[in-house]
Amino acid sequence: MTTQLYSHEIHLQHITPPGHPERVDRLIAVAEALSAPEFDDLERKPSVRVDEKLLELVHPPEFINKIRSSMPSEGYVQFAPDTHISAKSWESVLFGVGAGLAAVDAVFGSQADNAFVAIRPPGHHAEIDTAMGFCLVNNIAIAARYAQEKHGIERVAIVDWDVHHGNGTQAIFYNNPDIMFASTHQMPLYPGSGYENETGVGNIHNVPLREDDDGLVFRDAFNSRILPAINDFSPELILVSAGFDAHYRDPLGGLQLVADDFDWATGKLMDMAARFCNNRLVSLLEGGYDLRGLGESTAAHVNRLMRG
Numbered sequence: 563m564t565t566q567l568y569s570h571e572i573h574l575q576h577i578t579p580p581g582h583p584e585r586v587d588r589l590i591a592v593a594e595a596l597s598a599p600e601f602d603d604l605e606r607k608p609s610v611r612v613d614e615k616l617l618e619l620v621h622p623p624e625f626i627n628k629i630r631s632s633m634p635s636e637g638y639v640q641f642a643p644d645t646h647i648s649a650k651s652w653e654s655v656l657f658g659v660g661a662g663l664a665a666v667d668a669v670f671g672s673q674a675d676n677a678f679v680a681i682r683p684p685g686h687h688a689e690i691d692t693a694m695g696f697c698l699v700n701n702i703a704i705a706a707r708y709a710q711e712k713h714g715i716e717r718v719a720i721v722d723w724d725v726h727h728g729n730g731t732q733a734i735f736y737n738n739p740d741i742m743f744a745s746t747h748q749m750p751l752y753p754g755s756g757y758e759n760e761t762g763v764g765n766i767h768n769v770p771l772r773e774d775d776d777g778l779v780f781r782d783a784f785n786s787r788i789l790p791a792i793n794d795f796s797p798e799l800i801l802v803s804a805g806f807d808a809h810y811r812d813p814l815g816g817l818q819l820v821a822d823d824f825d826w827a828t829g830k831l832m833d834m835a836a837r838f839c840n841n842r843l844v845s846l847l848e849g850g851y852d853l854r855g856l857g858e859s860t861a862a863h864v865n866r867l868m869r870g
């Protein structure tokens with residue numbers, strides 16, 4: 563497999579208040595984990611600044627303008643509950659979205675089989691015109707719409723294994739039969755959505771897990787629900803909202819996954835990508851707030867992407 567890694571130092575300049583879990587150190591931990599010799603063959607690519615117009619694939623211009631114009635000249639301000647912005651946050655957003663789109667271009671241009679996009683802020687809680695839960699714009703939703711518009715495909719499957727439900731992604735595509743959204747997440751937990759009876763137009767597949775559920779329950783959710791749904795949908799691209807806060811060490815979640823569970827799930831999604839998508843799979847970092855858990859889990863995920 564040819565695997566690309568996208569990141570950029572601008573993501574270290576999106577500053578949140580002291581003690582905030584979504585912090586600069588997260589990406590440093592990811593970079594350190596991916597600097598081990600086993601990742602020598604990873605193709606490292608700089609993120610690309612996105613043309614702001616492309617954000618309108620998902621978000622209205624008024625919302626985009628509001629975020630951009632709210633950036634402070636120094637320090638940080640609260641833009642939405644739990645969601646802070648600093649002077650360089652808008653640049654970090656634009657490079658983060660751009661990284662996802664560059665990765666999509668790479669898998670459609672056959673420069674890569676798959677890619678991991680290490681960015682912040684995360685995106686899966688951002689709704690069409692609402693920033694929340696550390697997320698400003700919805701990186702993965704924009705990537706999905708871009709793949710349709712730029713590469714002429716119809717069906718995109720988004721799989722979200724972050725411990726929190728990807729309410730934003732679900733809301734954006736709730737009535738869109740061409741985008742499938744499948745999620746495992748802890749319930750009850752922030753943001754409160756993600757019940758099994760939230761099914762959209764048959765394109766939404768929520769598999770809520772309970773506090774203390776472990777890898778066996780997680781794997782069963784994939785085997786019994788997520789993977790059959792992907793199989794029925796036959797996507798042309800698989801996108802992953804790769805949050806690693808379902809790791810047992812994570813302070814924000816109560817699930818008990820270990821790095822090997824992310825390795826396993828990655829392999830299963832790669833099997834689907836091989837069957838339907840000519841291997842095309844792009845994974846975007848979402849949550850993950852214990853630095854050791856995040857590093858170990860990212861390493862397991864990316865190692866699997868490279869190894870096939």
Ligand SMILES: [Zn+2]
Pocket residue numbers: 724725726805807848849850
């Ligand atoms: Zn999360």
